[in-house]
Amino acid sequence: MTPSNAPATATEDRLYVLTGTCPSVLGSVELVTGFLFQRRCYVTELQTFDDTEGKQFYIRAEFRPMDDIDIEVVRNEFAEAASRYDMTWQIRDSRRPTRCLIMVSKYDHCLQDLLHRYQTGHLNIDIAAIVSNHPDLQGLAAWHGIPYYHLPISAETKARQEAQVWHLIEQTGAELVVLARYMQVLSEDMCSKLHGKAINIHHSLLPGFKGARPYHQAWEKGVKLVGATAHYVSEDLDEGPIISQGVEAVDHSFTPEKLANKGRDIERLTLAKAVKLHSEHRVFLTGNRTVVFAGHN
Amino acid sequence: MTPSNAPATATEDRLYVLTGTCPSVLGSVELVTGFLFQRRCYVTELQTFDDTEGKQFYIRAEFRPMDDIDIEVVRNEFAEAASRYDMTWQIRDSRRPTRCLIMVSKYDHCLQDLLHRYQTGHLNIDIAAIVSNHPDLQGLAAWHGIPYYHLPISAETKARQEAQVWHLIEQTGAELVVLARYMQVLSEDMCSKLHGKAINIHHSLLPGFKGARPYHQAWEKGVKLVGATAHYVSEDLDEGPIISQGVEAVDHSFTPEKLANKGRDIERLTLAKAVKLHSEHRVFLTGNRTVVFAGHN
Amino acid sequence: MTPSNAPATATEDRLYVLTGTCPSVLGSVELVTGFLFQRRCYVTELQTFDDTEGKQFYIRAEFRPMDDIDIEVVRNEFAEAASRYDMTWQIRDSRRPTRCLIMVSKYDHCLQDLLHRYQTGHLNIDIAAIVSNHPDLQGLAAWHGIPYYHLPISAETKARQEAQVWHLIEQTGAELVVLARYMQVLSEDMCSKLHGKAINIHHSLLPGFKGARPYHQAWEKGVKLVGATAHYVSEDLDEGPIISQGVEAVDHSFTPEKLANKGRDIERLTLAKAVKLHSEHRVFLTGNRTVVFAGHN
Amino acid sequence: MTPSNAPATATEDRLYVLTGTCPSVLGSVELVTGFLFQRRCYVTELQTFDDTEGKQFYIRAEFRPMDDIDIEVVRNEFAEAASRYDMTWQIRDSRRPTRCLIMVSKYDHCLQDLLHRYQTGHLNIDIAAIVSNHPDLQGLAAWHGIPYYHLPISAETKARQEAQVWHLIEQTGAELVVLARYMQVLSEDMCSKLHGKAINIHHSLLPGFKGARPYHQAWEKGVKLVGATAHYVSEDLDEGPIISQGVEAVDHSFTPEKLANKGRDIERLTLAKAVKLHSEHRVFLTGNRTVVFAGHN
Structure with missing residues (x-):
């Protein structure tokens, strides 16, 4: 030697x-x-x-x-x-970008942030498609030259819509699905198929305020911190293995609306961080926990 | 004019x-x-x-x-x-110290911190007495020359013990009761008497992990942040109006024991901050919320 | 009453x-x-x-x-x-936007950030013109529909170029000049005319590394923190009254290039914060210091 | 295999x-x-x-x-x-404590902090002796049962005093000298002997305000951040290889006295962090830089 x-x-x-x-x-x-x-x-x-x-x-x-x-x-x-x-x-x-499919509803703050980081080379990903249950963000996708699939969903059509999404994932060869404020609950079957391959952003730390209007709940409790959690999607809604969390200080002067604004900022950053860690192969999923080897940037 | x-x-x-x-x-x-x-x-x-x-x-x-x-x-x-x-x-x-009664069980980290800040003049308080359901911290109190009352408690003696505590509060003229990791639930009557006059430290952000061994729960969830909450005592256990919250980043390498250590650090700082704010008359209690006018130090 | x-x-x-x-x-x-x-x-x-x-x-x-x-x-x-x-x-x-003229050279990170916040309504400003001593960022300005003035500068033409800039300021009615990585030193006369009305971003905390290649200097010193300073322009180069400062932790693994990247992130945020504070009339300039009444957002 | x-x-x-x-x-x-x-x-x-x-x-x-x-x-x-x-x-x-000799003058905040962490087991060190050029902190040392050597110093006696200090270092087998606000400049010879074995705390980030009354200088500049730097002692006064740095936000309401108070808080934490990293053998000294493998606590 x-x-x-x-x-x-x-x-x-x-x-x-x-x-x-x-x-x-x-x-x-x-x-x-x-x-x-x-x-x-x-x-x-x-x-x-x-x-x-x-x-x-x-x-x-x-x-x-x-x-x-x-x-x-x-x-x-x-x-x-x-x-x-x-x-x-x-x-x-290490240099090959991770192929992603992004799912959104109407909120664009997380999508905007991902697109910006993607374009400026801060995220080593390749966005194969954007899927939404609403048509609202079509223009944004078009501007970035990314195919946009408007796949509406209702209680009746849920199974069929998810089949369409799954078909798209297979067709595009997407390795990662990013739920960038996609306001629909995935079926158990879909969660199971996407195990370890789908990241969601949750508008709170975990455990957090459950149910509707979390920022109103936070306001009513008079919280002094607000946060967000990015996690792998699991059958247990909003309770999948945590990849990253963000938090910021607030005070009494934050109305529910200001809390939501601050919350959206944290959501953007926390989701982007999770996607970055995942795409650099720094996250190990182990049961309900993750091991995350942080990088330096 | x-x-x-x-x-x-x-x-x-x-x-x-x-x-x-x-x-x-x-x-x-x-x-x-x-x-x-x-x-x-x-x-x-x-x-x-x-x-x-x-x-x-x-x-x-x-x-x-x-x-x-x-x-x-x-x-x-x-x-x-x-x-x-x-x-x-x-x-x-503004210069008169707030007269306090501190309640503890066996953990000494919060008490130690309060005593240190009190002695070095960082907290404008006057500690009239320390009350505990255990004898363990008697020596620490003695060393600081502060009267220590060992008032054990059991299901049967709870009412009597609380009466003793209340008597002490009245006798010492305490304006503020600080629950510095006092591991007993106060009765509804006691909470009501102490409305706006008792501060508790909770080992989690709110909403947080309920029940026993919160740091084990946090470990099982693989949290990337841990926090603590100081709040006014209310009848709704661990859910009173929030005065201050602290948080720090952790990662997968934190065992439940390391999480608890980190948590205790945050508890110390968060409780001391709340006591400081209260003793400087910077906290308004309004329903289930607080308005806190931060100071500069 | x-x-x-x-x-x-x-x-x-x-x-x-x-x-x-x-x-x-x-x-x-x-x-x-x-x-x-x-x-x-x-x-x-x-x-x-x-x-x-x-x-x-x-x-x-x-x-x-x-x-x-x-x-x-x-x-x-x-x-x-x-x-x-x-x-x-x-x-x-309070609602009227502050009329700005932005000056840049070749780096676009600060300009991009200001344009983004301006467009999304996070900055209550109105960008009347972008002035540069280089043509590089013309396309970016065009895309945002903002007039771009390419005014090259050399030792010989400096006085004339500054006269052109001043003319533009008067013509557009700009109330604030933002030096968003404008790599030229303003003349004493120009500094004096812009007293309290021009904000610069400095690639370091103050006092900081003087002279060329500050991030190489920082690397050689093995700093564990890097920062940036936004300040009013004064005759004393890079030493005007500080409005805001930002800082982030780094470690030994940051090469000069990575330090510069991190530094640019901090520059963006710190300059945007200063422009926001100024445009909300929260900054008082008093001698070589400022009084800044922070807002809540 | x-x-x-x-x-x-x-x-x-x-x-x-x-x-x-x-x-x-x-x-x-x-x-x-x-x-x-x-x-x-x-x-x-x-x-x-x-x-x-x-x-x-x-x-x-x-x-x-x-x-x-x-x-x-x-x-x-x-x-x-x-x-x-x-x-x-x-x-x-890994379990053997690092044998330390601490040098102080009159300020006790750093010494107090080190003693507290030493006693509570947060620092794996063994304090062999405390040396001071003043008698003031003798009582504190006595209370902790640590030998205190009052070795006054003047221009004339400097060489002899340093010889006494060096003798103590050899006699006690001290592996690390901690300058916990020791307000004397070590001679070149002493610096050279202590290369990589002495840690100093500097009341500023580096580069920082040079000369007397740094917090007054900081106040006059209206800084929005104050910091401190712990570094190995080198012949280049206050400019040795950096081990850790701390920083906190301040505003216009901080008088020089309040800045100094805040600064002392940062000094305490930053020095303690450096001593911890060194005593866990996490710091490599390489030229004028360090490589620091952070631990998790």
Whole structure:
């Protein structure tokens, strides 16, 4: 084992990210770092978490191959090593944008924010389509040159509408569905199909004010903080695994309307943060919790 | 109306604070400022809030009399003026410490913090007594030279214990009761007697995790923020009018124990902030809400 | 003095803001509040500051006339009262947007942010023109339908270019000049003409890293915080009276490039905040300092 | 390579921390993780940083030996492996407190804070002695049972006083010197001897207000933020490598005295944070910068 020569000689334009989780045992780190070393892959970023409560290990490694290797071969080789540790893992091209489908209703603040970050390169995503149960935001989508599907929904048509949405997801190859203030409850079946692949923004911290007009409820309680929660969609409405939360101070002078305005600001930022973390493969979903390896930006 | 000469000539050592609230009508500000001007009282700090939802007006004015006046006479004169506006008000000596009785169980973090701020002059309070249903913190009280009353409680003795506490409150002339992690629920009668005069610290934002072991619940939900709420005690347990709230970011690496540690830090700061605001007469209790005129420190 | 009936009957659509400052003397508050009461103007927001160091008093009052009065008459009447207290003051229509001229070079992040807030109604301004010493941002201006003046500058043409800018300011009636990353130093004469009417954004806290490449300097020092400062332009370059400052945590992993990115984010927010405060008439310029009455949003 | 059995069987009471830095080359991670795996050491926490500017790699690994090994043997073995990568490293007992000597003058706020955290177990340090050029804080030291050395200093006695301090450092085996508002400049010789082993707290962000009465200078500039910087002592006074920085918002109502109070609060927290990071072996000193692997508490 003598030091090979450094990243200067690496193939600068290729960057992969390996994420994995397995039971906490001696060797779990070495499984990954030893493997990458043997394949002459230079580790540029490494994060691990050893969950002492759940006795589960998590790892995320960004790496750059020194040689011109075939990543499929690497995947196959790693599969064998990982199976001995019972590791669930993925190796992804770090530069490839995550393909998204965004669902909205009438509010545009979250959509506007996502579009802005997408266009300015702050989010490594690719927006395949925007779906709404209302026609209102069609113009905005058109302006950004993104296909807009107006799929109205009612109690009677819910099953059919969801089938249409699902068809679109398959057709566009969307890897992530972002509910950017989509004011409809997904069916249990849809939630189940989208497990770990759909992010929702909730207008409150969790646990929060349930039911209608949450900002009026917050006003009535005279809260001194308001917040929002981005989470994976689960069958348990508004109670899925939390990815990110935001909060800001308010005072008595905030009317319900001002609270809602402030809340929308927090929603925008919190949802964008969750989408960013997910698209950088920094989020592990584990039961009703997440492990999130924060990045630096 | 010619300008009198300035605060330089004022009686520097006297400072009062007038707090008042009345329906929103033309003249509500002038009621206070005009009155103070006529009595040659120099306004050093002034805050108002016009609640457009509740159509209620709030004012807080700190003032220094230019002349050697009798504050009782001022109070009597203002009473007459205020009655025409239906104003509820108080004029207090700004420098007089608020007399407190602190109730604790076994946790000492909030008590320690209050004692430290009290001793270093950061809280303008006077701690008349510490009451606990456990003997554990007796030594701490003794070290600070503060009378400690160990009043155990059980389902059978609850009424009698509360009577003892109430007797102590009356005997010491305590104006404020601080529940600094007192792990007992006060009776409805006691809550009612202490309306607006007792502050509790709740180990969560509101609405929060109900029931036992809130930090374990928070851990199970994988929260990314934890917080605490200081509020006036009301019959509705842990749901009284909020005075202050604190929050901090956490991540997946926080075990329930680490969450609880972080939570205790927030509890300390949030309770101390509420006690400070109350003792500086900056909090108006109005129904289930508060109006809080923040100070600068 | 009997309470008149309340804001419900007020002329809802008219709102004014009175700002004033005078030496600290008994009656300075009453000067304003008494006057407004006599003219049947309902005070909706009131802030005062008594500067004990400089013995100077500051007041800001938003008010709504109950009757259909002529604001010019009000101004004339107040002028007489104010003169007795040596008060410098203004009464402005609170709803009228502040007319701005924005100056930029090549960086667009601050301009983009201002345009976005302007369009979504978050800034009560009116952008009369954009001036740049480069042609780069012409398209952006065109897209927003705002006149763009490309006025190149060199050592030789500086005086003439500034004369053109000044002409534009006069011609457009601009009340505020915003230097949104305008990378030129204004002449002493121009600074003097724009005293209190031009806001600059500085890429650092003050005192900060002087000279070229401040983010490289920050990186070399290994700072753990980066910030930005918005200030009124003064002859003392980058050292004018501070209106707002922003700051964020960074760590060792921030390269100079990442520091600059983070810095640009802070610049955007800090400049927008300063423009908002100024346009809401919340900033008093006093020597080399400012008094800023924060709003709630 | 088959998975051994998990941390459950590990010797729970032993925990070590390996810190190392070497040029960025392929294999630098594996050097550490491979070595620990071979010695059956379970990695409980792992952080790395690849400095692309300086082409330098940093690693910190906490580990628990599965077997009853001799750590001296481990050190010797690792020395050989590390030398091939030019790695500078240390393996320390994670549980052993860092032996400190604290230097103060008259201000007690930082000392009080350190003593409080030390006593409540929040800082894994051991305070061997307190040194001051004034007698004022003797009582405080006595109360905590810590030896207090009053070593006055003047221009004439400076060399001799520093010799006494150095003698104390050697005698007590102090590994870290904390300048907790010690208002004397250390000589170049002393700075050089204490390179990387002395932490100072500076009453400002860096670059900051130089010279006397910094809070008066801050007041005169009308700053909207105040901060403090904890850094390693270097010959360049107040300009050593930064470990932590703190900041808080202020406004026009902060007199120089209030600014100083707020500043002292920030100083306390910022210094305590730096001492904590250092004592947990989370800080790498590299030229005029630091790499700091944050912990979670």
